[in-house]
Amino acid sequence: MSLLGVxxxxxxxPTFDKAIEPVRKAVAALPQAVKDLLHGTWLGHPLHPVLAQVPVGSWVSAGILDVIPATRPAATLLIGTGVAAAVPTAMSGAADWxxxxxxxxxxxxVxxxxxxxxxxxxxxxxxARSKGAGTWGRVLAYSGLGLASGSAAIGGHMSYSLSSGASHSATAARSLTPEWIDLGPLDDLPDxxxxxxxxxxxxAPVPLAVVRRGARVDAFIGSCSHLGGPLPEGTIEQVRGSDCLVCPWHGSAFELDEGQPRxxxxxxxxxxxxxxxxxxxxxxxxxxxHTEG
Ligand code: FES
Incomplete structure (x- = not known):
C-alpha cells in the first residue's frame, strides 16, 4: 500500500460515522447565505484552498524564522497571523465537508x-512566548507545524485522490469531442x-443538460460541477434574480446565461x-x- 493509501x-x-453525523447536520443547518459565502459560490472558486494558504504559509515561514534568534519576534507575529486565519479557513472547510x-x-x-x-x-x-518561555514556544510551534503538515497532506488527498474540490463538469467536458453535436429540432425541446x-x-457518450426558453437554448455538460449530479433531471428556478438550472442532488443553482453558480x-x-x-x-x-488549436 502507498504511504497515503492508508x-x-x-x-x-464507518467506525466514527455516528459521531460525525450530528456535526455534519449542525453545519448543514447554517443559513444558505452563510454557507454560500463559505463555499466560495460568490467567487466562482472554492474558498477553502484560497484561505488555507494563509495559516499554512504563515506557519511554514515562522518555522524558518524561528531558526534565527534575531527573527524570532517576526516568527511570533506570523504564528499569530496563522492562528487568526485558521478560524475562517476551518469554517469554509467545514461548509464544504x-x-x-x-x-x-x-x-x-481526521x-x-x-x-x-x-x-x-x-x-x-x-x-509560552508571551511568558518568555521561548524554547517551549518553539517546541510547541514545530510540533504544530508537523501536525498541520500531515493534515495538509490529508486535505490534498481528499482533493486530488477523492476529487472533493474538483469540478466534475470539467472532467466530463474533457472527454467530449469538439465537433458540433446535433441536439435535434428546436420544437422537440420542452420549454x-x-x-x-x-x-x-x-x-463513451457524454450526457448534456439542454434547456429551452422560447427560441433560446442553453446547453451544459450534464454532470454537476459539485459532485457530478444529473442536471438533466434538475429543475429551472429563479435564484437570486437569475434563471438557474438546479441540481437534484444538493440544490446547487447555475445561472443559465453563463453557468456561474448562484x-x-x-x-x-x-x-x-x-x-x-x-x-x-x-x-x-x-x-x-477544452479543445486544441
Ligand atoms: S452534485 Fe451536489 S449540487 Fe449537484
Missing amino acids: LDRIADK SEQEVGVRRLGA HAVANTAALGLYVGSLV NKPTLRTGEGQG RGPAANAQEKLEVRYVAGRVEARLAGR
Whole structure:
C-alpha cells in the first residue's frame, strides 16, 4: 500500500460515522447565505484552498524564522497571523465537508481533528512566548507545524485522490469531442425543463443538460460541477434574480446565461457549450477552453 493509501482505508471505515453525523447536520443547518459565502459560490472558486494558504504559509515561514534568534519576534507575529486565519479557513472547510460523500467526510473529520490539535499547539506556543518561555514556544510551534503538515497532506488527498474540490463538469467536458453535436429540432425541446441529450465522448457518450426558453437554448455538460449530479433531471428556478438550472442532488443553482453558480454547495461554474441554430435544428459544441488549436 502507498504511504497515503492508508487514508483510503480510513475513508472506507464507518467506525466514527455516528459521531460525525450530528456535526455534519449542525453545519448543514447554517443559513444558505452563510454557507454560500463559505463555499466560495460568490467567487466562482472554492474558498477553502484560497484561505488555507494563509495559516499554512504563515506557519511554514515562522518555522524558518524561528531558526534565527534575531527573527524570532517576526516568527511570533506570523504564528499569530496563522492562528487568526485558521478560524475562517476551518469554517469554509467545514461548509464544504458537510456536503461531500461519506468517505470524504470520514477523512475530513481526521483532517479537522489534526488541524484543531495543531491550532491548540500554536496557541500554546503564543502563550509560552508571551511568558518568555521561548524554547517551549518553539517546541510547541514545530510540533504544530508537523501536525498541520500531515493534515495538509490529508486535505490534498481528499482533493486530488477523492476529487472533493474538483469540478466534475470539467472532467466530463474533457472527454467530449469538439465537433458540433446535433441536439435535434428546436420544437422537440420542452420549454423551461432540462432535457437529456448526449454528445460524443472519447470512448463513451457524454450526457448534456439542454434547456429551452422560447427560441433560446442553453446547453451544459450534464454532470454537476459539485459532485457530478444529473442536471438533466434538475429543475429551472429563479435564484437570486437569475434563471438557474438546479441540481437534484444538493440544490446547487447555475445561472443559465453563463453557468456561474448562484447557490452552493457548488463553487465551480458549470461547463457550458456554445449553441447554433441550423434549419430549425439546434447544435452545440464545447467552447475552446477544452479543445486544441
Ligand atoms: S452534485 Fe451536489 S449540487 Fe449537484
